[in-house]
Amino acid sequence: MAQPLYLQVADELEEQIRSGDLSPGSQLPTEDDLRDKYRASRNTVRDAIKRLVGQGLVETRPGQGTFVTTKVDPFVTVLNVGDPSEVSRDEGGATYLSDVSASHRKPYITAPRVEVQTAPEVITRRLRVPSDTQLVSRHEQRYIDDIPWSLQTSYYPMEFADRGAERLRSARNIPEGTVQYLADTLRIHQVGYRDWITVRAPNPTEEDYFKLPSDGRVGMYEIFRIAFDKNGVPMRLTVTVYPTDRNQFIVNVGKVPG
Amino acid sequence: MAQPLYLQVADELEEQIRSGDLSPGSQLPTEDDLRDKYRASRNTVRDAIKRLVGQGLVETRPGQGTFVTTKVDPFVTVLNVGDPSEVSRDEGGATYLSDVSASHRKPYITAPRVEVQTAPEVITRRLRVPSDTQLVSRHEQRYIDDIPWSLQTSYYPMEFADRGAERLRSARNIPEGTVQYLADTLRIHQVGYRDWITVRAPNPTEEDYFKLPSDGRVGMYEIFRIAFDKNGVPMRLTVTVYPTDRNQFIVNVGKVPG
DNA sequence: GGGTATTTGTCCGTATGTATT
DNA sequence: AAATACATACGGACAAATACC
Numbered sequence: 333m334a335q336p337l338y339l340q341v342a343d344e345l346e347e348q349i350r351s352g353d354l355s356p357g358s359q360l361p362t363e364d365d366l367r368d369k370y371r372a373s374r375n376t377v378r379d380a381i382k383r384l385v386g387q388g389l390v391e392t393r394p395g396q397g398t399f400v401t402t403k404v405d406p407f408v409t410v411l412n413v414g415d416p417s418e419v420s421r422d423e424g425g426a427t428y429l430s431d432v433s434a435s436h437r438k439p440y441i442t443a444p445r446v447e448v449q450t451a452p453e454v455i456t457r458r459l460r461v462p463s464d465t466q467l468v469s470r471h472e473q474r475y476i477d478d479i480p481w482s483l484q485t486s487y488y489p490m491e492f493a494d495r496g497a498e499r500l501r502s503a504r505n506i507p508e509g510t511v512q513y514l515a516d517t518l519r520i521h522q523v524g525y526r527d528w529i530t531v532r533a534p535n536p537t538e539e540d541y542f543k544l545p546s547d548g549r550v551g552m553y554e555i556f557r558i559a560f561d562k563n564g565v566p567m568r569l570t571v572t573v574y575p576t577d578r579n580q581f582i583v584n585v586g587k588v589p590g
Numbered sequence: 591m592a593q594p595l596y597l598q599v600a601d602e603l604e605e606q607i608r609s610g611d612l613s614p615g616s617q618l619p620t621e622d623d624l625r626d627k628y629r630a631s632r633n634t635v636r637d638a639i640k641r642l643v644g645q646g647l648v649e650t651r652p653g654q655g656t657f658v659t660t661k662v663d664p665f666v667t668v669l670n671v672g673d674p675s676e677v678s679r680d681e682g683g684a685t686y687l688s689d690v691s692a693s694h695r696k697p698y699i700t701a702p703r704v705e706v707q708t709a710p711e712v713i714t715r716r717l718r719v720p721s722d723t724q725l726v727s728r729h730e731q732r733y734i735d736d737i738p739w740s741l742q743t744s745y746y747p748m749e750f751a752d753r754g755a756e757r758l759r760s761a762r763n764i765p766e767g768t769v770q771y772l773a774d775t776l777r778i779h780q781v782g783y784r785d786w787i788t789v790r791a792p793n794p795t796e797e798d799y800f801k802l803p804s805d806g807r808v809g810m811y812e813i814f815r816i817a818f819d820k821n822g823v824p825m826r827l828t829v830t831v832y833p834t835d836r837n838q839f840i841v842n843v844g845k846v847p848g
Numbered sequence: 849g850g851g852t853a854t855t856t857g858t859c860c861g862t863a864t865g866t867a868t869t
Numbered sequence: 870a871a872a873t874a875c876a877t878a879c880g881g882a883c884a885a886a887t888a889c890c
Contacts, residue, residue, distance in 0.1 A: 372878080376878055392856060395885075396886080398856080411841050411843070527841040531809060531834035549805070560847060580788045582786050584784050587781040595859075596858075630859080632861090634859055639875095653866080653869070653874055654874070
């Protein structure tokens with residue numbers, strides 16, 4: 333056996349997909365057709381298809397057939413700007429809406445789900461507060477062209493709300509952005525932030541929300557943004573998750589042309 | 591059938607792995623053992639194991655058995671620095687070696703493989719040169735603690751070598767860094783760069799080099815770094831690929847504490 | 849709504865090949 | 870060489886999802 337039969341079948345189908353012979357969205361021959369064509373058993377054909385599914389090239393729909401996957405047009409998020417004067421801008425709401433609109437796509441953000449909680453250790457550690465500190469979390473879902481695009485949760489010390497930033501506790505969007513709001517109400521100024529970028533497998537909630545394949549083939553970017561005030565104290569932590577199949581990022585450093 | 595049998599088996603094994611009952615590196619019961627234990631056929635047991643393999647929880651070794659995977663300690667790369675004065679630093683060699691050493695791990699870089707070529711359109715487009723432009727490419731492999739960690743290829747206009755930066759063509763490392771070298775020899779100064787971050791499936795070469803599972807479960811970060819001179823003209827393009835299972839990134843913006 | 853045909857999903861038993869110890 | 874364990878392959882049966890009449 334130079335090459336296992338199921339791999340021969342998979343490779344041949346893969347070639348047809350890559351060459352465009354089988355175009356995105358089109359249906360593959362049924363398992364029975366392929367069984368005849370390659371003189372293989374149905375299970376062997378299925379092994380070949382499983383491989384293609386694993387490669388993200390096709391998807392199976394029970395009762396319908398097997399189809400070449402279509403991939404969505406990725407959205408590019410700029411994590412910073414070349415100009416350091418813009419560090420006080422917020423990625424909470426306003427920026428997202430304008431950035432997406434600028435790309436001629438339709439953004440949408442849910443109203444935040446607001447909770448007061450003692451957050452997981454991974455959160456409190458990065459905010460450099462004791463693990464039993466009460467935090468306000470504001471969670472929102474973001475869409476582009478009606479497709480779920482990212483999930484964002486921001487954590488603020490509960491103390492901020494107590495000291496006068498009452499709207500942090502309200503389940504309403506803050507149109508001017510929370511960064512601006514905190515500057516206005518408490519004179520807490522964001523002077524910088526650090527983004528920590530990882531890629532991990534989606535959890536079941538994310539698989540469901542983003543309609544990802546359940547085999548963990550599509551990863552999730554997880555970006556922790558820790559923002560600092562002028563004393564170098566963390567003032568918020570924002571965790572955003574994005575499926576890797578529809579998101580890309582840009583980082584500008586120094587002087588770069590538009 | 592409330593839940594398919596193979597999923598019951600998979601979930602039970604997954605629970606044992608997550609609880610630490612089956613620790614990383616330890617061997618699972620053999621397929622025959624599991625067949626007896628769950629009163630399932632061997633194929634059903636294999637379906638369960640395939641699922642766990644797909645989740646990256648276990649790996650199979652023919653002739654040996656099935657083992658809980660161990661995960662490597664990730665390395666964190668800082669894509670920029672808060673201080674804009676450091677935009678002229680190079681990520682080519684010296685920086686990498688010192689950054690990795692600073693984390694008490696052992697870095698290693700191969701001597702570059704140097705080629706002169708007309709590069710793919712994706713390269714020339716980003717360098718904003720005609721698609722038939724001759725480019726010098728310098729490709730190197732990077733290791734941490736003797737594990738393959740990333741692959742990097744930098745592209746420079748051939749013209750740079752012709753105008754005096756002869757060492758670009760040499761298959762030797764440039765200890766001071768190519769950014770410094772180009773500044774010294776041609777007075778071409780890097781004043782900024784843009785990193786474009788994507789995640790994609792590994793190609794067969796990468797799967798082989800990084801010893802990744804062939805089901806494309808582990809993605810590759812692909813980072814295009816376009817560096818600009820003081821006229822806003824692209825002076826080089828560096829493409830680096832990193833497996834997502836062992837790499838993370840940090841971006842600093844504005845004033846951030848060390 | 850119901851019934852039927854189509855198509856993929858799950859599960860079984862069995863045989864043989866290949867890699868490792 | 871032999872034993873062990875996973876890999877490939879076949880054939881068959883029934884279930885579940887979908888589409889269509």
